[in-house]
Every structure is written in C-alpha cells, then in structure tokens.
Amino acid sequence: MDGVPLRCFSEDHSEEMFVDDGVETVTSVEQVSPANNPSLCLHFRPALLREQHYQYLKKGLRHLSDAYECLDASRPWLCFWILHSLELLEEPIPTTVASDVCQFLSRCQSPTGGFAGGPGQHAHLAPTYAAVNALCIIGSEEAYNIIDREKLLDFLWSVKQPDGSFVMHVGGEVDVRSAYCAASVASLTNILTPRLFEDTISWILRCQNWEGGLSGVPGLEAHGGYTFCGTAALVILGKEHMLDLKALLRWVVSRQMRFEGGFQGRCNKLVDGCYSFWQAGLLPLLHRALFKEGATELSRQRWMFEQQALQEYILLCCQNPTGGLLDKPGKSRDFYHTCYCLSGLSVAQHFWNLDLHHERVLSREENRLAPTHPVYNICPEKVAQALQHFHRLPVPSGDRASDPHPAAAAAADPQS
Numbered sequence: 413m414d415g416v417p418l419r420c421f422s423e424d425h426s427e428e429m430f431v432d433d434g435v436e437t438v439t440s441v442e443q444v445s446p447a448n449n450p451s452l453c454l455h456f457r458p459a460l461l462r463e464q465h466y467q468y469l470k471k472g473l474r475h476l477s478d479a480y481e482c483l484d485a486s487r488p489w490l491c492f493w494i495l496h497s498l499e500l501l502e503e504p505i506p507t508t509v510a511s512d513v514c515q516f517l518s519r520c521q522s523p524t525g526g527f528a529g530g531p532g533q534h535a536h537l538a539p540t541y542a543a544v545n546a547l548c549i550i551g552s553e554e555a556y557n558i559i560d561r562e563k564l565l566d567f568l569w570s571v572k573q574p575d576g577s578f579v580m581h582v583g584g585e586v587d588v589r590s591a592y593c594a595a596s597v598a599s600l601t602n603i604l605t606p607r608l609f610e611d612t613i614s615w616i617l618r619c620q621n622w623e624g625g626l627s628g629v630p631g632l633e634a635h636g637g638y639t640f641c642g643t644a645a646l647v648i649l650g651k652e653h654m655l656d657l658k659a660l661l662r663w664v665v666s667r668q669m670r671f672e673g674g675f676q677g678r679c680n681k682l683v684d685g686c687y688s689f690w691q692a693g694l695l696p697l698l699h700r701a702l703f704k705e706g707a708t709e710l711s712r713q714r715w716m717f718e719q720q721a722l723q724e725y726i727l728l729c730c731q732n733p734t735g736g737l738l739d740k741p742g743k744s745r746d747f748y749h750t751c752y753c754l755s756g757l758s759v760a761q762h763f764w765n766l767d768l769h770h771e772r773v774l775s776r777e778e779n780r781l782a783p784t785h786p787v788y789n790i791c792p793e794k795v796a797q798a799l800q801h802f803h804r805l806p807v808p809s810g811d812r813a814s815d816p817h818p819a820a821a822a823a824a825d826p827q828s
C-alpha cells in the first residue's frame with residue numbers, strides 16, 4: 413500500500429467528525445478534542461517506530477518503573493504483553509532471557525495448579541492464560557515442561573460453576589473472560605474435555621444481548637473485551653455458529669469510529685488503541701464463522717472493517733516517539749496498550765482464510781508485523797507447535813475428565 417493516500421487527509425474526512433445531536437456530555441466534549449484527530453497527530457508519514465518499541469520492550473523484561481507496582485498481581489501478563497509484542501516485531505528472544513522468564517513463571521505456578529499473578533499468590537485464571545501464552549511463545553521444552561497439566565486441570569475444575577460459567581479464582585467473580593481463559597489454556601495444553609465445559613456454551617450464549625455484542629455476564633452492556641472473550645471461547649468449543657452472527661457483526665463494525673479510524677469498546681465511548689485487537693480481532697473470527705455457514709458474499713481479500721483506517725489510527729495516534737504504544741494521544745504508554753495496539757495492527761495487515769492470504773500493509777513494507785492467531789493472540793506457528801507438543805501427551809485422567817474435545821484442534825488451526 414505504498415503511495416496510497418491517507419484517509420485522514422481526504423476532503424470528506426471532516427464530514428465524519430462527531431455530531432452530538434445537541435446533547436453535550438463529558439465524552440462528547442472529549443471526543444472532538446484535536447488530540448483524537450489522526451490528521452493532526454505526531455507523524456506526517458505513518459511509520460512504525462520499530463527500534464524505539466524494541467528498546468522499550470527489551471528494557472521492560474528486566475526492569476519496570478515504580479508505575480508498575482499496581483500490577484504486582486499481574487506479572488505473567490507483563491511477560492505475555494512483552495513477549496507477544498516482540499514476536500509481532502519479529503525480534504528474537506535471547507535464550508538466556510527466555511530461560512529466565514520460564515523460571516520466573518514457574519515460581520508463579522501454584523502448588524494447587526494454575527498460575528498466580530506473582531510468586532506466593534493464589535492461582536487466578538487471567539495470569540494462568542497469560543503464563544501459558546507466554547510459555548507457548550517461548551516454545552522450548554523447558555517452557556512446555558513448566559506447565560503441570562494435571563494440576564492445571566484440577567485448578568480449572570476448582571473454578572468451574574454448576575451453571576457452566578467459571579469464576580476467575582476460588583471465591584472470585586464470574587465473567588466471560590474466565591470461560592475464554594479456561595478454554596484457551598485447556599485447548600493449547602490438551603486437557604480440554606467436554607465435561608469440563610458442560611453448560612459453558614449455553615452460559616456464554618446468554619451473554620449476547622440485544623445490541624449484538626456480549627457482556628461480562630448475562631444481562632449487562634455489550635463490551636469489546638467480553639465480546640472477544642466469549643466469541644473466541646465459542647470458537648475453541650466449536651459452537652460460534654450458535655451466536656447471532658449478523659447481529660454481532662453489525663455491533664462490532666459500528667464500534668469502529670468513523671472519524672478517528674480506531675475502535676471504541678462500547679457504544680458512546682471514546683476510541684482506545686487496545687480495542688484495535690479486542691474489536692478488530694473479532695472480524696477474523698466472524699469472517700470464518702460466516703464462511704463455515706456458507707455465506708457467499710464474503711471478500712476473499714479483506715476483513716469486514718476499514719483496515720486502512722485502523723492502521724492510520726495506530727500509527728499516527730498511538731505511538732510514543734520514544735517507544736511503546738498507547739490508548740490515545742495524551743495518554744501514557746504501557747505494555748498492555750503496546751501489546752494490543754500491535755496485535756490490532758497485525759490483524760489489520762493480514763487477511764487469512766483457508767489458503768487465501770492477503771496483506772494490506774499501510775505506507776511502507778517496514779511497517780509489516782508478523783501475523784497473529786485470532787483465537788489465542790500468539791503467532792500461528794507457536795500455536796501449531798504447542799498443539800503438536802501437547803497432543804503427543806495423554807489427556808490427564810481422573811473421574812471428572814473424559815475424552816479430548818475434537819473441536820479444540822480445529823479451532824487451533826489458524827487456517828480453519
């Protein structure tokens with residue numbers, strides 16, 4: 413896409429400027445701020461600041477500023493956010509660093525199964541997802557062998573609820589993130605059994621509301637993060653066709669902001685770089701679900717959102733000039749937004765369905781990132797490698813576990 417004129421410089425772009433219908437709110441005032449205007453942002457040519465991001469990420473693996481103290485219970489997340497960003501940038505992880513990350517994550521593994529937010533803390537589904545993903549990105553024998561699959565299965569049973577949902581930790585809250593985290597780690601490590609996810613499908617389906625998106629628990633407002641989690645969990649369980657796919661499609665494409673080009677997380681909210689993945693990442697899942705349903709009008713080259721506009725928003729508005737990415741101009745960089753802005757940029761660059769692969773890289777070839785797997789959000793070859801490794805091992809036995817789930821392997825195929 414070299415030489416393609418930028419959308420935000422086109423004459424009719426200003427017509428997309430937000431209109432508040434005469435009802436001024438805090439959000440509507442913020443929304444018209446010049447800070448959200450891609451054409452007024454940092455760089456006249458959208459260039460991915462690779463070297464700056466690399467230096468920022470590399471430093472983060474060894475040293476974090478005081479600002480990260482509040483994430484003391486999310487330390488495996490920091491490993492995942494940084495390692496995944498590095499793999500998208502195609503920066504290899506030195507063997508000694510990879511081994512140090514493995515040893516750190518092994519200290520986060522709970523004696524009762526699953527991973528905690530830090531050494532000595534209680535196991536929790538969110539850091540369990542992050543730790544398993546981080547170990548699969550490293551992809552060495554040392555990394556795979558850290559995961560105690562039998563105890564991980566025990567932990568998943570300990571958070572399973574009678575209605576099919578999962579709590580995030582023993583005694584903790586229920587929401588649809590937990591179903592995704594559980595399905596993701598269970599499928600990657602080959603401990604997924606139908607009984608473990610009994611009633612989970614119907615519980616997730618109840619989270620889709622009248623808006624078309626999914627909420628955290630049945631009956632609440634649709635939200636990008638929860639919608640991704642619920643949909644991706646259903647893909648893993650092979651039941652995504654049971655969603656109202658057309659309503660979901662309408663909801664998610666309406667979350668791409670006509671003026672900014674990025675996505676909002678919920679109706680009437682501001683654009684935010686991290687939804688570049690949580691929302692745009694739904695489009696590959698939806699495309700493939702509709703394809704499997706036999707939809708004939710699907711493109712063979714692109715997802716059903718404005719891929720160029722999203723790339724413009726991320727490259728023009730979400731990069732810190734000294735490395736790291738962010739929510740929107742004026743906000744500070746962090747590893748979470750760095751990971752999900754880059755993940756969304758990758759989704760916007762790569763179309764991939766069966767044997768069709770089409771790249772749409774804005775502005776210059778150097779902006780190209782590696783593709784990411786739309787279900788697990790790690791690179792597809794790392795998913796394939798983990799499945800190959802863990803599918804050689806038997807599903808842990810026990811009176812609660814039974815047969816492996818055939819849908820898990822299919823969901824894990826990036827081309828399926």
Ligand SMILES: [Zn+2]
Pocket residue numbers: 684685686687739749
């Ligand atoms: Zn955000």
